[in-house]
Amino acid sequence: MASTMANLPSGMRICTTFPDLLYLPELVFGGLVWILVACTLVVPHNPQGWVMFVSVFCFIMTFIWMVVFACGVHRNSSTWAAADFIYHGIAAFFYLSASVALAKVTMDIDKTTNTRNYKLDISAVVFSYVATLLYFIHTFLSAIRWKSF
Structure with missing residues (x-):
């Protein structure tokens, strides 16, 4: 397993290997969070603003990261494997903090007067x-791959 994990895939192989197979679900679920939070009334501003920042930042960076790997810019180096681990670790930490903030805001919504926002926020949570x-799994698998270089 170590020999297959040590290679950084490029091209269409990113759609067939772990942890790179997780790029698409990360984009889908991150995009859904972005859309659902954008559809709600942004109250209170600060936690919802953080959630929007995290979802937009991670969506754009994950897309760029996926394109870098798909185009083969990484040249199969341990530096890129370490960068992959670090990026996904940061993204996992950001998403965890945003998820907790979003869950707190959602718990504080008055469910009787604002049913639509409550349902959208529950889905976003x-x-x-x-x-x-997904980002934590990707981080763990990227760490294994990085250490096997």
Whole structure:
């Protein structure tokens, strides 16, 4: 397993190997969080602003990261493996903090007067925690790959 994990894939191989197979679900669930939070009334501004920043930042960076790997710019070096581990670790930490903030804001919503926002925020919380889990799994698998170089 170590010999297959040590190689950084490029091209279409990123769609067939772990942890790179997680790029697409990370984009999908991160995009859903972005869309759902953008659809709600942003109250209070600060936690919801952090959630929007995290979802947009991670969506754009994950897309760029996926393109870098797909184009083969990384040249199969241990530096890129370390950078992959560091980026996904930061993204996992960011998403965890955003998920907790979003869950707190959602718990504080008055469910009787604002049912639409409550349902959208509940969905955003669920998708945010799924994105957090995906980024943590990607971080763990990237650490294994980095250490096998």
